[in-house]
Amino acid sequence: MKKGYFATPSSRNMLLFFTGKLASILGSGMYTFVVGLYILKLTGSGSSFAVTLICGMLPRIVLAPFAGVMADRMNRRMLLIYSDLAAVLTLLLAFLAVSLGGGMLLPIYTSLVLLSVCSTFYGISVSSSLLQLVDSQYIQRAGSLNQMAGSIGNLLAPVLGGMLYAVVPFKLFMLLNAAGFTISTLMSCGLRFKRDPELTESGGAADPAALSHAGRDLSNMMSELRSSLTGGISYVFKKPVIRAILIIVFWVNFFVVALNVVLPFVAVEHLSLSSGQYGTLNAMLAAGMLVMSLLLSVRRQSSSPARSLIRGLTSLGLLFIAMALPLIFFFSTGSAFIFLLVLMFLTGSTVMNINIPIQVYLQQTVEADYRGRVFAVVETASGAIAPAGMILYGLLVDLLPAAFLLTASGLAILLVTLLGRRGLKSGNELEANENREAEVQLHA
Structure with a gap:
């Protein structure tokens, strides 16, 4: 008799972390969106609105x-739970502060910063825990579900946030978001983590003596954090393939920012698209991410992630x-809109x-x-x-043709893809040689 899909621990964990992350992303996304609208309505100041974006972005960086x-x-597992509980507590305290203080902005900005902190710890804890939650053959499916939760959350957060903001008072909206983070907390409590022998052997997260020593006093704890952080950065730069991936990610993200800065200018100023049409373009981006996440969750895991990475960057x-x-050839407004929707x-x-x-x-290669x-x-x-890319493109879009900026990007x-491909190839060869030398020394 065939077991149900959620009978295995991996499948059960995938359902729980997908539900928990979706609730967490929706909660933080809706709150950020609604806070922006609330502050604009309260102050009528664009600079005040810009502060909300900074409060959400800076803690992550x-x-x-x-x-x-x-x-x-x-x-x-406990870090996931603590992150969600901290988010619930943040919203409850913000609710009390707004209820008692009226239209004060400081508690709202503070809540945005704290929620961004909670989201940062939650997101990295989930991403680094997938192999402890699912078996290795399900890692691509788990990664797809992880990305899918983010795509659905980012797609629905502005829509649901706008709908709720129209009918629900801001203070009550805080309580609704606290309830969403409570759901995420319950999902995290239900996760079953596999014991990872690497952690125990290397004295990492499973070594309570190290944690106890680090917690003796503040100076020791900060010393431990600096040492661990330095060790992590050193690890990245000692691994040629990971170093090559890091360089690719860094530069690609710089040029991809053109999509956020140049495209609105193109849509509104050059193609005369309505605000509704521009909003639809943004929704199609999230829809493409969602559909591909769904496909990758059921497709056979790639035997060469590096090859898939290079193909994806070339297509981008x-x-x-x-x-x-x-912008180069004649397109009617309607045909340009449909063309950009597809793209x-x-x-x-x-x-x-x-x-x-x-x-x-x-997930597969890092200890x-x-x-x-x-x-x-x-x-x-x-x-x-x-942020550097946003500033640069913001300046260039007033000086250079938008078609040139998009083509140059x-x-x-x-x-970057061509150079990154060479870096990945040489990195693979270097790591293969290092592994062969290690085996020779082991058997010597």
Whole structure:
């Protein structure tokens, strides 16, 4: 008799972490969206609205490396639970502060920062824990579900947030979000983590003596954190393939920012699309990510994640170049809209074909007690360059033709792909030689 799909621990864990992450992403996404609307209505100030974006972005960039250290040194299941509980507590305290203080902005900004901190620790803990939650043959499916939860959450958060904001008072909205994080907490409590022998042998998260020693006083704890963080960065740069992936992620994220800065300018100023049509373009990007995540969750796991990464990056560069075509050749408004809809859907799909192979490769190759720090370094590298790209493209879009910027960005992505392919190839050869030398010394 065939067992039910959720009878295995891997399948059960996938359902629980998918539900928990979806609730967490929806909660934080809706809150950020609604807070922006609330502050705009309250102050009418664009600068105040910009502060909300900074409050959501900056903690991720600054704290991701420390979140990786904590994910490697703590029980990851408990870190997930503590992150969600902290989010619930943050929203409850913000509710009390707003209820007692009226229209004060400080508690709202503070809650955004704290929720971003909680989200950073939660996200890195989930990403670095997949091999402890599922068997190795399900790692691509788990990675796809992880990305799918983020895609669905990002797609639905503005829609649901806008609908609720229209009918629910802001203070009550805080309580609804607290309930969402409570659901995520319950899902995390139900997860069953496999014991990872690597952690125990290397003295990482499973070594309570190390944690006890680190917690003797504040100075010792900070010393331990700095040492662990330095060790994680050193690990990344000692692994040629991971180092090559990090460089690719860094530069590709710099040029991909053109999509966020140049495309709105193209859609509104050059193609005269309505705000509704532009919103639909953004929705198609999320829809492409969602569909590809679904496909990858049922497709056979790739035997060569690096090859899938290179194919995805090549496609992304060509898609950026194609987005310039309506600005170079004559397109009616309707045909340009349909053309960009298709390209945005394909771009979303391609992004998943890039992100998931990277996740699969890191899950399969990075030692368990370094996994959290490696994911944190990759996330920090990709996030830290984005603001610089936004500033640069924001300046260039007023000085250079948008078609040139999109074409140049696509060509730059293709160049990064070409150089990255060589880096991955040489890295693989170098690691293979190191492994052969290690085996020779072992048998000598």
